[in-house]
Amino acid sequence: MPSTRRHDRRGDTPPPRTGGDESTTLRAFLDYLRASIAAKVEGAPEPQARAAAVPSGTNLLGLLNHLTFVERSLLLGDDVTDWQATFHAAPADSVADVVARYRETVGRANDLLDGCADLGAPVPRPRPGRPAPSVRWALTHLIEETGRHAGHADILRELIDGATGR
Numbered sequence: 001m002p003s004t005r006r007h008d009r010r011g012d013t014p015p016p017r018t019g020g021d022e023s024t025t026l027r028a029f030l031d032y033l034r035a036s037i038a039a040k041v042e043g044a045p046e047p048q049a050r051a052a053a054v055p056s057g058t059n060l061l062g063l064l065n066h067l068t069f070v071e072r073s074l075l076l077g078d079d080v081t082d083w084q085a086t087f088h089a090a091p092a093d094s095v096a097d098v099v100a101r102y103r104e105t106v107g108r109a110n111d112l113l114d115g116c117a118d119l120g121a122p123v124p125r126p127r128p129g130r131p132a133p134s135v136r137w138a139l140t141h142l143i144e145e146t147g148r149h150a151g152h153a154d155i156l157r158e159l160i161d162g163a164t165g166r
Contacts, residue, residue: 033146062087077125
C-alpha cells in the first residue's frame with residue numbers, strides 16, 4: 001500500500017434509467033457495470049494494479065483480465081481451460097492493454113447481442129459439443145459476475161491510491 005494517498009473522488013454515476021422491456025434493462029445494467037469496472041482499472045498505477053492487495057491474490061488487472069475471458073467464453077465461444085489463470089494479466093500487459101482488450105471484447109460481445117432478439121434463445125456462439133445457455137441467462141450471469149468483481153475493484157483501487165466513486 002502506498003504511503004501517500006490522493007483520495008480522488010470520481011463522480012458517482014447513478015444506475016441507468018431504461019425503458020420497460022427486459023432486454024433493454026438487462027443490457028443497460030450490464031453496460032453500466034462494464035463501464036464502471038473499466039473506469040476503475042483505467043489509469044491505475046503500475047505495479048500496484050497487478051499487485052495482490054489481499055491474501056487471496058486478487059488484483060485489479062487480474063479482475064478485468066478475468067472478466068474479458070468470461071465474456072469471450074460465454075458469448076464469443078472461446079474455450080478457457082484454466083479459469084484460475086485468467087485472474088492474472090500477462091507480465092507484458094500494461095493497464096492500458098488490459099483495458100483496451102476488455103473494451104474490444106465488450107464491443108464484439110455487444111455486436112453479437114445486438115442480433116439476439118429472443119432472450120429465451122440460446123446464445124449463438126461457436127462451441128461445438130456444449131449446449132449454449134439462453135441469452136437471458138448469459139446476460140444475468142454477466143451482470144452478476146461483473147457486479148461482483150466491480151465491487152472488488154472498488155476496494156482494490158481505493159487501497160492502491162485512494163480513488164473512489166464509479
